[in-house]
Amino acid sequence: MTSTAAADVLKPDFAARRKHFIFNDEHEALRESIRNFATKELAPHAEEWEETTFPNWVFPRMGELGFLGLDKPEQYGGQGGDYYSALVLAEEIGWARSGGLAMGIAVHTDMAMPPILKFGTEEQKQEWLVPAIKGQKILCLGITEPDAGSDVSGIKTRAVRDEGSGEYVINGSKTYITNGHRADVIVLVTKTDPDAGYDGFTLFLVPMDLPGVIREKKLEKLGMHASDTALLAFQDVRVPDSAVLGQVGKGFYHIMWELQGERLIGAAGCVSGAQRCFEMTLKYAMERKAFGREIGHFQVIRHKFAEMATKIETARQMVYMTAWRFQNGEYPVREISMAKLYASRIAVEVADECIQIHGGAGYMKEYGVERVWRDMRLNRIGAGTDEIMLDVIGRSYGL
Numbered sequence: 001m002t003s004t005a006a007a008d009v010l011k012p013d014f015a016a017r018r019k020h021f022i023f024n025d026e027h028e029a030l031r032e033s034i035r036n037f038a039t040k041e042l043a044p045h046a047e048e049w050e051e052t053t054f055p056n057w058v059f060p061r062m063g064e065l066g067f068l069g070l071d072k073p074e075q076y077g078g079q080g081g082d083y084y085s086a087l088v089l090a091e092e093i094g095w096a097r098s099g100g101l102a103m104g105i106a107v108h109t110d111m112a113m114p115p116i117l118k119f120g121t122e123e124q125k126q127e128w129l130v131p132a133i134k135g136q137k138i139l140c141l142g143i144t145e146p147d148a149g150s151d152v153s154g155i156k157t158r159a160v161r162d163e164g165s166g167e168y169v170i171n172g173s174k175t176y177i178t179n180g181h182r183a184d185v186i187v188l189v190t191k192t193d194p195d196a197g198y199d200g201f202t203l204f205l206v207p208m209d210l211p212g213v214i215r216e217k218k219l220e221k222l223g224m225h226a227s228d229t230a231l232l233a234f235q236d237v238r239v240p241d242s243a244v245l246g247q248v249g250k251g252f253y254h255i256m257w258e259l260q261g262e263r264l265i266g267a268a269g270c271v272s273g274a275q276r277c278f279e280m281t282l283k284y285a286m287e288r289k290a291f292g293r294e295i296g297h298f299q300v301i302r303h304k305f306a307e308m309a310t311k312i313e314t315a316r317q318m319v320y321m322t323a324w325r326f327q328n329g330e331y332p333v334r335e336i337s338m339a340k341l342y343a344s345r346i347a348v349e350v351a352d353e354c355i356q357i358h359g360g361a362g363y364m365k366e367y368g369v370e371r372v373w374r375d376m377r378l379n380r381i382g383a384g385t386d387e388i389m390l391d392v393i394g395r396s397y398g399l
């Protein structure tokens, strides 16, 4: 038997970069440029925007940099990238240190934009998608109502066709609408035929400056303070046939499709938010001393980090693997629901544990971890609650 030369001894290199197989060098270059932008141009304003909400100039600036249409076709001004490039944005925008901003951008790029691209007519794409990718028009999405959130089929907003004028007349209200105060147009879910069950829903593209669209009030929230959240009313709002998005009567299925992308992007944001919080806390635990040593060297604290890192890595793999399925043409609703459920839960758990590791400092605004917790808490509710995710997963087994 030959003895192993010292150079052949395998030692773990924990500092080595772990590039995932779904990403190539272009994704990594994109990652770096979004991170640079977010760190230099957005993060310095993070505290201010918690008070004022983030300003609209962020949209045209990101449009100019090509970040609002990363996975959208070049013919509409997008970058023509794959789905993974959208994941990169969801992950790296976290460096803006503003959950509210990340959510406002994601609603624009990954919630309101995809239905316009998938179901819109060429005219609708030219009118809304092209300027939205440039950041010149801002989008929002209206599903939730005061009396119906999880139960989308329970919405009451009605769109009735006025045969005389050939227009639709819309009445109803929507609540918790992100970007609702700043948006130029809303992708609106309505009921067009209350007797037709799931086949009685229709989506509309409703310009927000039409008579009868009322932006009622800015809602105050636990977290995500940099985003604006609106209660909206629609009173005899008249839109032409050309405002119908997709097929009349198929809006429920259209919006269920939209929710899948929204959930996966949300899950990616949770993983990166948890990772950043972990890193901030690791640094703190290496510096803060108690009983004569850095707190990170207590076994109890070390194990907290080990638990958190394992959960984050598990969630990350679920998101990446599900994204791979999505990119390769599958419609993995079960896996998306699992990734959304798990990533949202662990992000809140991690942020909570990070507050604990910071001790009293964790409760202070100055350190930023309490904000991560408040911002992350939304993800167990928005885009479908934990309970709804569990129900989707359970039902997928025929239960």
Ligand SMILES: Cc1cc2nc3c(=O)[nH]c(=O)nc-3n(C[C@H](O)[C@H](O)[C@H](O)COP(=O)(O)OP(=O)(O)OC[C@H]3O[C@@H](n4cnc5c(N)ncnc54)[C@H](O)[C@@H]3O)c2cc1C
Binding pocket: 107, 141, 142, 143, 144, 147, 148, 149, 150, 151, 175, 176, 177, 178, 179, 221, 224, 229, 378, 381, 382, 383, 384, 385, 386, 387, 388, 391
């Ligand atoms: C900050 C913020 C931003 C948002 N942005 C938007 C937006 O831009 N556009 C938009 O349309 N919506 C938006 N939402 C709405 C969000 O998607 C809903 O709040 C969410 O879907 C839950 O609906 P709900 O609030 O009506 O809760 P409810 O549906 O009233 O649920 C209340 C509780 O009952 C549980 N529950 C309900 N049904 C079941 C069931 N079948 N089985 C078990 N438990 C159940 C829920 O899980 C929850 O715990 C936003 C919400 C927030 C807070």
